[in-house]
Amino acid sequence: MTVRAVLDNLAGQPARLDALVDRLVARIRAAVPEYATIPDHVLRRGNRQIVAVAVGHLRDGCLPDAAELHEITEIGVDRARQGISVAAVLAAYRVSGEEFWKVLSAEAHGRGASDAALLSTVEFIWQWLDVVTVAAAAAHREAEPGSYGVALRALLTRPGADTYLWQLGLDPAGRYAAVRGRLAPGITVSTLRERGLVMAVDNREVLGLVSGPDVIEPRFGTFGIGPLVAAADLHTSYLTAGRVLAAAVRLGLTGSHRLDTLRLTYVAATDQQMTHVLSSRILAPLSAKGPYGADIWRSVVSYMDSRMCVAEAAAALHVHPNTLRHRLAQFTALTGVSLRDPADLAEIWWLTVAGRQ
Structure with missing residues (x-):
């Protein structure tokens, strides 16, 4: 035959x-x-x-x-x-x-x-x-290219979608952190891929993942990175990365950020309700004084930024140290907030962070 x-x-x-x-x-x-x-x-x-x-x-x-x-x-x-x-x-x-x-x-x-x-x-x-x-x-x-982005998005947003790791060329036994970001003008997702990062475009954001303490340079944009987790749990890391990105954008930051780098700054940047409460207590009495109240608040912010050093803060404001001391005393008189009480100092710090937005 x-x-x-x-x-x-x-x-x-x-x-x-x-x-x-x-x-x-x-x-x-x-x-x-x-x-x-x-x-x-x-x-x-x-x-x-x-x-x-x-x-x-x-x-x-x-x-x-x-x-x-x-x-x-x-x-x-x-x-x-x-x-x-x-x-x-x-x-x-x-x-x-x-x-x-x-x-x-x-x-x-x-x-x-x-x-x-x-x-x-x-x-x-x-x-x-x-x-x-x-x-x-x-x-x-x-x-x-389209399926790459679909696979990456599924891996990051759907529990148990770790089978997509094969398509992305990643080890299913590895631990990964989700990345969410906004690219700087003129930067494309291909630029990040050329540096070995697993990235794809998702509407106005980019999303991706890293397997270690990767640092994405500030010139590439602003990025939030979630915690390292098993592949099957990447959806939880993705949610955290989104919150970190939102905080970093509100703060006007560039580069890559995590919860452990933003720390309390992350909370101050994202809890709008608490910011409103503190603003009503501290900023509203100053706003009622018009430009004079604005000068007092700028003096308080400079004082905090100068690690509560009167001489350094006065120099930054181009005023005499006694002028600064008077403004700080007026701040306490108008708001009832003490610059010696740790709890009050924490609330002032909170507003300085929120004020960057």
């Missing part, structure tokens, strides 16, 4: 073709771990479609035309959307091609096919695979 006869049997007997597909699917699952995320019926359907086309081409000794190639490569596009990397897709083609040849050659050789016929067949199989895999890789890469 010739190789052509074996191929005729495969094409004409659906049960035999299904058995071959089962074998190829098992080989792919064993050799390419990323495919563990693809449901069995989906993987079988795609592989059956490819094998049926391949058998027809082998029988006729022809390569796929443009329409057939598009139909085949659409399966690769689906894999990109499902979070499978292009490297994994190419590996799946390779191992399934090897398995297909193993089955075909064993049966054809057992039924009398000559070595010359087998050699010609294997050469054509690899030629067919070359054409298909080049097209599949190109189609996958066209779909990849």
Whole structure:
């Protein structure tokens, strides 16, 4: 029996073709771990479609035309959307091609096919695979930028979406911190990727993740970074990163920030209700005094910024130290807030932080 006869049997007997597909699917699952995320019926359907086309081409000794190639490569596009990397897709083609040849050659050789016929067949199989895999890789890469962002967003926002780590080329056993940011003018997300960061654009923000104490330079924009967590818990890190980013933006900060770098500044920048309470207590009495009250508040802020050193604060304001002392005394008289009470000092500090917004 010739190789052509074996191929005729495969094409004409659906049960035999299904058995071959089962074998190829098992080989792919064993050799390419990323495919563990693809449901069995989906993987079988795609592989059956490819094998049926391949058998027809082998029988006729022809390569796929443009329409057939598009139909085949659409399966690769689906894999990109499902979070499978292009490297994994190419590996799946390779191992399934090897398995297909193993089955075909064993049966054809057992039924009398000559070595010359087998050699010609294997050469054509690899030629067919070359054409298909080049097209599949190109189609996958066209779909990849969008799917990359989709995978990253799913990983960061959906609990238990850690299967997307395969597509992003990350270790599922690693620990990661979510990143949310706003890029500086003229900076693109590609600039960050070129520096090894896993980043994608999401509406007006960028989102991403890091695996250590990464510092993103201030010239790139403003970024909030959440705590390091297991991949399955990245959605919690993502929420924290968003709050840190909001605080940093309100404070006019650039660069990367975390809860442990902003500390209480984060709370002061984000708790608007408490800021309103403190403003009513401290700033309202000063506002009632017009420009004089504004001078008093500027003096208090300078005093706090100078680590409560009268001489340094007076120099910064270009006033005599006694003038500053008088203003500080007036501050206490107007507001009832003491510059010696730690609790009152904390409230003043809170308003100096909120005032940066």
